[in-house]
Amino acid sequence: MKKLTLLFLLSLVWLPNIYAQIKRIEPINWWIGMHNPNLQLIVYGKAIANSDVKINYPGVRLVKVNKVENPNYLFLDLVIEPSTKPGKFQITLENAGKELAPYSYELKSRDQHQVKAQGVNSQDFIYLLMPDRFANGNAKNDVVEGMRERGVNRDSMYYRHGGDLQGVINKLDYLHDLGVTALWMTPVLTNDMEQASYHGYANTENYQIDPRFGRNEDYRKLGAELHKRKMKLIHDVVPNHVGLNHWTILDKPMPDWVHQWKGYTNTTYKDQTIYDPYASTSDRKKMTDGWFVPSMPDMNESNPYVQNYIIQSHIWWIEYAGVDGFRIDTYPYNDLDFMAKWGKALINEYPSFTYYGETWVHGVANQAYFTGGKTINQQLDTRLQGVTDFQLQYAISDALNNKMDWTGGVNKLYTTLATDFVYQNPLRNVVFLDNHDMSRFFSVVGEDIDKYKSAMAWLLTTRGIPQIYYGAEILMKNFSNPDGKVRDDFAGGWDTDEQNKFTAQGRSDVENDMFNFMKRLGNYRKNNAVLQTGRMMQFVPEGGIYVYFRYDDQKTVMVIMNTEDKSIKLETERFQEILKGRQKALDIISGKQYTDIREFSLKPKTTVVLELQ
Secondary structure, three states: OHHHHHHHHHHHHHHHHHHOOEEEEEOOOEEOOOOOOEEEEEEEEOOOOOOEEEEOEOOEEEEEEEEOOOOOEEEEEEEEOOOOOOEEEEEEEEEOOEEOOOEEEEEEOOOOOOOOOOOOOOOOOEEEEOHHHHOOOOHHHOOOOOOOOOOEOOOOOOOEOOOOHHHHHHOHHHHHHHOOOEEEEOOOEOOOOOOOHHHOOOOOOOOOEOOOOOOHHHHHHHHHHHHHOOOEEEEEEOOOEOOOOOHHHHOOOOHHHEOOOOOOOEOOOOOHHHHOOOOOHHHHHHHHHOEOEOOEOEEOOOOHHHHHHHHHHHHHHHHHHOOOEEEEOOHHHOOHHHHHHHHHHHHHHOOOOEEEEOOOOOOHHHHHHOOOOOOOOOOOOOOOOEEEOHHHHHHHHHHHHOOOOOOOOHHHHHHHHHOHHHOOOHHHOEEEOOOOOOOOHHHHOOOOHHHHHHHHHHHOOOOOEEEEEOOHHHOOOOOOOOHHHHOOOOOOOOOOOOOOOOOHHHOOHHHHHHHHHHHHHHHHHHHOHHHOOOEEEEEEEEOOEEEEEEEOOOOEEEEEEEOOOOOEEEEOHHHHHHHOOOOOEEEOOOOOEEOOOOEEEEOOOOEEEEEEO
């Protein structure tokens, strides 16, 4: 009995040594020589809160140990002095006079030769893809043991299909050939959710690539391969929410790590309440603090620990993988005060870095409200550089599908662009026809090739940063009801595919015609600054005909859009303000030379792009 009592007492002495151990620290590493010397480590382990923390490394100062409600967490405030050398150091916990197993933490040298943080701007042409649905370059990671959703089923739109980062790397030359200069993928972080994990918008880790897409090293390799081709990497970030299985949600550091309600409360999706001068406080709170969906807890971005966690994880990916720009998911649902702080932190570290926000709202003023510069009497400067320009997407759809009247048809397009004065810099806005949440535009225009080419001609010649959705160049189609229908696999991305539409031989004649149309225009845009940064002049539409110009000191490009169902003859005398007597022009698409454009004929529902000679 005495021996049993003694063993029990000894076990109590050793309890801290058994249980108080560090399981993880994030960020998973850091770098010396960063602009901001401050670093907050989130330290996680069973019952570590009562432990003393020891760090002994030249140039690293432990300023404060923050204890929170959950005893499994400590938040360590460090200062990394400019003189600090790269290397590993031990973070040691001491409990009841006993040192527990140390945790080795690394400070790395910044890779001065790595291309990163270039920024994405109006010189670029963005290609959006969903890695799970684009190409499978490594079948070995299709199924990963331990993941909640393990199956691969290409016959179902709801399951994973097996596409990965290596598959994307294998197809970069295809994108380069098309004239693409920037790649945006839907989120690639670990998304360990029970279902629909392929889309990535409910991440469960902040510092790990989903193993079914590959490893962190594969993502870094993707950035390097893009940069070799003079292309850029856009990282899709989701500061507003995480997945319900995120490790900090399964064991929250504190109750207000996420927004909590008495019962489940969904966001209202009413962006108007953010800027409505008459909105109720409760409506505004539901919009910003309500959960996007039940499986995506809403992060409390007013919590300083949450702020540091988000900001540092985003900086980490820029530094580690050479990210050039961010696309910010569900921007209006974020805490705008925090997003202003977030933007300042990024630009302080990387002055050339750029980011744009998803603003799926209705109305130019609604959209502009979320942009930086306080241009329309906002009470806060969000510092948001650009937006996904949904208003122009609505307008081009109206222009091609509806007859012109005082407000609709092509007048909608003209009027929307005429309100660009509300933006600090409209060239930063991303213009697009469709994306992973919307009906494919080829279906929106009734699979009318002429209308579709008109849309693409407009997209690649109007102001801003053009973006296409994967497969747009080969006429992929469908309506987003449900959204899985617009997320089909790119044929040829899997070894077992019967057709390979990455090659001319695998495409039909009409698909090749569309691909070549976009390739010619995409590469012309890439090689001609006039369509990137040139000024714009548009003329009031008449009879369904819309004419605008892009021009700089070297070149002038004229775009004529006929939205009518009949051929037209256009007298160009009206445009002499910019034509200045020039009569010769080159058709960018067909290569046809015109010796006299004083009167120009145009077929129904077509658009021409002319370089004035």
